[in-house]
Amino acid sequence: MIRRPQLDPASFEFLLQRLAPANDANLRQAAAGALGRAELNPEQLLHLAGGPLAHEDPLLIASLLEAFRKASSEGAGSALIAALLKSPVSIGEVAGKRLEQLLKNFSPSVQAGARPLFARLRQEQRGRIERLRKLEPLLTAGGDIGRGRRIFFGQKVACASCHTIGAEGGHVGPDLTAVGAIRSGHDLLEAIVFPSASFVPGFEAFNVELATEVRSGLIVERTRDAVVLVTGPHSEERIPRGQIRSIKSSSVSLMPDGLDESLTQAELTDLLAFLQSQKSRQDVLAMRTR
Numbered sequence: 001m002i003r004r005p006q007l008d009p010a011s012f013e014f015l016l017q018r019l020a021p022a023n024d025a026n027l028r029q030a031a032a033g034a035l036g037r038a039e040l041n042p043e044q045l046l047h048l049a050g051g052p053l054a055h056e057d058p059l060l061i062a063s064l065l066e067a068f069r070k071a072s073s074e075g076a077g078s079a080l081i082a083a084l085l086k087s088p089v090s091i092g093e094v095a096g097k098r099l100e101q102l103l104k105n106f107s108p109s110v111q112a113g114a115r116p117l118f119a120r121l122r123q124e125q126r127g128r129i130e131r132l133r134k135l136e137p138l139l140t141a142g143g144d145i146g147r148g149r150r151i152f153f154g155q156k157v158a159c160a161s162c163h164t165i166g167a168e169g170g171h172v173g174p175d176l177t178a179v180g181a182i183r184s185g186h187d188l189l190e191a192i193v194f195p196s197a198s199f200v201p202g203f204e205a206f207n208v209e210l211a212t213e214v215r216s217g218l219i220v221e222r223t224r225d226a227v228v229l230v231t232g233p234h235s236e237e238r239i240p241r242g243q244i245r246s247i248k249s250s251s252v253s254l255m256p257d258g259l260d261e262s263l264t265q266a267e268l269t270d271l272l273a274f275l276q277s278q279k280s281r282q283d284v285l286a287m288r289t290r
């Protein structure tokens with residue numbers, strides 16, 4: 001059994017404060033993760049649904065949803081659905097799929113209440129295909145590479161928490177140092193707008209089923225005794241084989257959905273210009289001098 005800590009009122013309040021939009025992305029993500037893993041009491045769940053959840057950005061909703069993993073009460077269920085229906089941001093494909101699983105614990109009436117939410121999700125999906133088509137002109141709109149670099153390495157969408165370019169960045173996702181040379185502009189746009197549309201080989205996500213929960217992530221190591229799972233930029237877990245019921249590949253990328261929606265059109269144009277310019281100049285120079 002994975003132990004899930006209960007939260008005293010002070011710790012709960014502390015984590016809620018850390019979720020504030022003014023804080024940096026890593027801090028917020030860590031707080032959302034801690035809230036999601038915690039064993040919240042009914043009052044705390046209602047509080048979460050009543051406030052923070054409705055205003056959260058899509059990056060954090062998936063983590064916060066986990067807090068409802070063991071909930072089944074009518075109150076918590078309706079508050080959760082009401083919050084998501086009210087939320088100005090889409091919960092996205094990943095959180096949507098997780099929500100579908102979580103709702104199985106709730107009464108038919110709570111599940112029925114969620115129908116408009118799923119209808120909205122499907123409609124959004126159609127809308128996003130359209131969106132991709134509309135965003136294509138940004139690829140050639142003359143974005144600023146320097147500004148794009150600052151977005152990539154900045155806090156707002158935190159690309160570098162998972163990706164390395166040059167010598168800097170994280171290793172959850174593929175190294176993007178030469179991505180402009182190996183991917184077309186269209187592929188780059190699709191990778192950002194629809195991360196789950198295709199997977200980079202070696203970076204497929206897996207669902208690891210434990211006794212009471214399913215963990216999703218990249219498997220970075222398999223030994224006879226354990227599996228090492230990376231579930232996010234700062235979270236790596238070693239799961240003993242004895243705790244694992246099944247390991248199945250997941251259709252959902254570890255790269256968050258909807259990052260493009262957190263950027264303005266101008267920011268996205270700059271980011272795309274920066275990515276397209278990543279043609280690994282060093283390699284090219286090395287080849288020329290050979």
Ligand code: HEC
Binds near residue numbers: 163173200203259
């Ligand atoms: C939580 C980690 C995470 C964050 C944050 C993240 N990514 Fe990713 N990204 C991944 C993973 C994992 C993959 C590989 C799986 C896949 O293809 O979906 C990936 C794949 C990609 C690819 C496809 C690479 C290829 O070779 O085709 C691109 C491009 C990309 N990410 C760009 C970005 C950009 C730009 C941002 C910031 C707006 C970003 N990523 C934020 C984890 C992340």
